[in-house]
Amino acid sequence: xxKEVLTSDILVIGAGPAGLAAGYSAARSxxxxxLVDENPTPGGQIWRGEWRHPRSRRxxxxxxxxxxxxxxxxxxxxxxxEPEEGVLLGEGVDTxxxxxxxxxxxxxxxxxRFLPFPGWTLPNxxxxxxxxxxxxxxxxxxxxxxxxxxxxxxxxxxxxYLRAQGACVLLVAEQTPLSRLLWLGWGLWRYPSxxxxxxxxxxxxxxxxxxxxxWPIAAEGEGKLERVTLRCGSRTWVVRCDYLACGFHLVPxxxxxxxxxxxxxxxxxxxxxxxxxSRPNVFCAGEPTGIGGVELALLEGQIAGYAAAGDxxxxxxxxxxxxxxxxxxxxLHRAFTLRPELKDLPDAQTIICRCEDITLERLERFCSWRExxxxxxxxxxxxxxxxxxxxxxxxxxxxxxxxxxxxxxxRVVSLIPMEGEDSTYVHELGxxxxxxxxxx
Amino acid sequence: MAERVTVTINGxxxxxxxxxxxxxxxxxxxIVTFRKSVRGEMRGxxxxxxxxxxxxxxxxxxxxxxxxxxxxxxxxDVRTE
Numbered sequence: 001x002x003k004e005v006l007t008s009d010i011l012v013i014g015a016g017p018a019g020l021a022a023g024y025s026a027a028r029s030x031x032x033x034x035l036v037d038e039n040p041t042p043g044g045q046i047w048r049g050e051w052r053h054p055r056s057r058r059x060x061x062x063x064x065x066x067x068x069x070x071x072x073x074x075x076x077x078x079x080x081x082e083p084e085e086g087v088l089l090g091e092g093v094d095t096x097x098x099x100x101x102x103x104x105x106x107x108x109x110x111x112x113r114f115l116p117f118p119g120w121t122l123p124n125x126x127x128x129x130x131x132x133x134x135x136x137x138x139x140x141x142x143x144x145x146x147x148x149x150x151x152x153x154x155x156x157x158x159x160x161y162l163r164a165q166g167a168c169v170l171l172v173a174e175q176t177p178l179s180r181l182l183w184l185g186w187g188l189w190r191y192p193s194x195x196x197x198x199x200x201x202x203x204x205x206x207x208x209x210x211x212x213x214x215w216p217i218a219a220e221g222e223g224k225l226e227r228v229t230l231r232c233g234s235r236t237w238v239v240r241c242d243y244l245a246c247g248f249h250l251v252p253x254x255x256x257x258x259x260x261x262x263x264x265x266x267x268x269x270x271x272x273x274x275x276x277x278s279r280p281n282v283f284c285a286g287e288p289t290g291i292g293g294v295e296l297a298l299l300e301g302q303i304a305g306y307a308a309a310g311d312x313x314x315x316x317x318x319x320x321x322x323x324x325x326x327x328x329x330x331x332l333h334r335a336f337t338l339r340p341e342l343k344d345l346p347d348a349q350t351i352i353c354r355c356e357d358i359t360l361e362r363l364e365r366f367c368s369w370r371e372x373x374x375x376x377x378x379x380x381x382x383x384x385x386x387x388x389x390x391x392x393x394x395x396x397x398x399x400x401x402x403x404x405x406x407x408x409x410x411r412v413v414s415l416i417p418m419e420g421e422d423s424t425y426v427h428e429l430g431x432x433x434x435x436x437x438x439x440x
Numbered sequence: 441m442a443e444r445v446t447v448t449i450n451g452x453x454x455x456x457x458x459x460x461x462x463x464x465x466x467x468x469x470x471i472v473t474f475r476k477s478v479r480g481e482m483r484g485x486x487x488x489x490x491x492x493x494x495x496x497x498x499x500x501x502x503x504x505x506x507x508x509x510x511x512x513x514x515x516x517d518v519r520t521e
Contacts, residue, residue: 038490040461040511045489052459076509078490111491123472123484133488134508138460139467223482224472354486354494357479382493382504387486409493409504 001413002095006074008034010308011088011101013256015073016044017062017294018286018301019107023073024065025305026105029314033071036090036099038078040137042066044109045129046294049136058294079256080406080414089414096414103281103308106257106269107301110287112247113390115150115338116352116360117345119219120246128158128247135165142166144242147228149173149216151336152249153293160204162245170239172205173214173230175248176336181212184335191328193295217345219244249336251390252288258403267393274315275304283308292329299325343395352395353388355381360395369398382409447516462507462518463488463495474507475521497521 010026012019015037027033035042041051047059054060066073077090077097088104090097112127119125126134128150135141145168148159159172174181188195202210214232219225227240257269263278264270269288271277277284285304286297299322306315346352348361358378366372369379369392378392379385379400384407389400406415443458449469456465463485466474473482474495485495490509498519499505507518 038509040509048489111489112487114486121477121481121483123474123482126485127487130486130488134461134463134467134485137488137508138457138464140464224484351481354477354483354492357477357481382496383491386491 001411003098004095005098005100006034007100008032009101010034010103010105010305011036011099012105012107012305013037013079013088014044014107014109014286015039015042015075016107016109016286016297017046018109018297018304019044019105020062020066021298021301022105022107022283022285022305022308023071024062024069025302025311025314026309027069027071027305029306029309029311031309034099034101035066035071035073036077036079036097037073037075039075041075042073045133048133058298062298078408080408080410082260082405091408091410091414104260104283105275105301105304105308106260106262106277106282106284106288107286107297107304108253108256108288110250110252110291111386112154113249113251113394114246114387115248115342115345115394116350116391117217117219118347118350119221119225121351121354122219122221122225123223124221124225124242125219125244125246128152128245129154129250130247131243131245132158132161135162135167141243143168145170145240146243146245147171147173147216147230147239147241149175149214149228149230149244149246150248151175151338152247153332153336154247154249156198156201156205156210158245159208160201163204163208169205169208170241171230172208172210173216173232174210174212175215175339175342176212177339178212180335180337184331187328187331190324194328215342215345216244216246248338248342250287250291252291253386254288255384255386255403255407257282257284257288258401259405259407273319274307274312275300276307281308290326290329291333292325293332296322296325296329338394346395352391353378353381353385355379355383355388358388363392363396369400370402372398373402384408445512445514445516447512447514447518449518450520456512458512460512462497462499462505462510462512462516465512466497466507466518466520471520473520 009031012023012035023035077092081089088099218229269284283304285300346360356377372378392398486492495507
């Protein structure tokens with residue numbers, strides 16, 4: 001493992017819309033900037049795989065800003081620890097990066113929320129955004145029968161995308177009631193771009209049933225998914241398909257913010273008007289501060305970038321626009337609230353923690369996340385509770401908060417001291433690592 | 441004709457388009473289950489964005505590599521469980 005030290009005035013973690021906007025804005029104000037992202041190319045999830053060939057004008061616009069501004073982006077590198085103040089440790093394929101900075105901007109995005117039901121661990125039961133991400137990166141979908149299910153605005157976008165790629169989308173099942181969607185739709189007049197987007201998506205999905213009040217209750221098949229059972233009101237029926245693309249809106253990636261000691265409020269990173277967290281010189285933008293979509297992420301990213309660079313005038317000029325989109329985010333959140341019936345989906349034998357194969361039955365007797373972890377290893381596998389944490393929060397109301405370095409499974413060589421170095425932090429990491437993590 | 445690369449999947453040499461992930465290459469070649477869970481269940485990819493670790497395979501001898509986050513490269517050796 002090679003080691004490289006990279007120093008920048010402003011380090012941005014995450015190269016999705018928020019990170020790109022932050023990086024550009026900070027660089028525009030004359031600071032040296034480094035963007036670090038763990039995906040193969042910049043763009044985050046929404047613009048995944050589009051770096052060479054952007055599919056939207058907006059993606060092309062921001063990619064060009066980064067490209068023309070010669071702002072360095074380090075891809076394929078994930079942050080695993082903060083060995084000392086002003087330094088983050090990033091692990092690449094064959095290089096360990098010591099990233100030194102004055103100011104830090106966290107733009108770590110969000111992931112899908114998954115909910116367990118019998119059969120959800122079968123191969124070909126995938127995330128909704130998950131399937132889209134896989135298809136963007138080359139998975140062949142032409143002619144495949146797909147049921148899209150779960151909740152959130154992402155479902156329509158995913159269904160339209162998959163259909164455009166040649167998939168046979170059989171049904172979109174949205175758990176939220178129609179009344180809530182109408183309420184959301186009514187509020188869209190203040191956001192014309194969103195109204196147009198919703199209409200376009202619906203147009204692209206002509207002939208595809210979109211059912212509200214509807215969700216999957218079981219997935220079955222021999223060795224892989226063959227059929228899904230859906231429920232709508234009191235009616236249940238079976239649909240044969242190749243993929244079930246199922247996701248229940250988004251949860252923020254706040255693990256790094258937690259590791260750095262940034263304060264959270266209701267599961268989101270708390271920031272001030274300048275997007276600065278409770279920890280001085282650490283800023284946060286995009287989904288970790290509240291699930292709001294690309295428009296809000298771009299605005300928050302710009303504000304964070306300008307603020308970190310000390311250009312408060314430019315930062316303040318974007319406050320009004322940001323507040324408008326924050327109201328939209330609040331509306332989204334209320335429209336796609338999870339219904340309590342979804343808590344009854346898993347049966348006693350349904351796996352909740354996929355890394356450690358921990359069933360609902362084994363977890364039900366505990367009263368906290370910590371207790372369940374200690375007794376069952378729930379949440380202690382490679383994903384570090386990123387999948388089952390939001391599940392137990394929803395099912396049991398547990399408070400999932402513990403984060404320890406390395407926040408991603410890291411290789412042992414990344415954690416052992418380099419020759420001739422004073423690396424007490426590495427020993428400390430190694431000690432914790434030995435007790436709490438899989439060996440990678 | 442799009443650029444192509446040759447990779448080895450479980451000992452078999454196959455040609456795949458350049459710029460696709462190892463995950464996509466595996467599915468193109470008929471692989472549905474990527475790993476066995478701790479209780480022996482067969483598992484395939486879930487999140488597609490490098491979070492869930494369900495798609496992990498061995499790439500060039502490196503165990504537990506997330507196939508959704510690695511692009512295919514000429515001569516790559518990929519093994520599933």
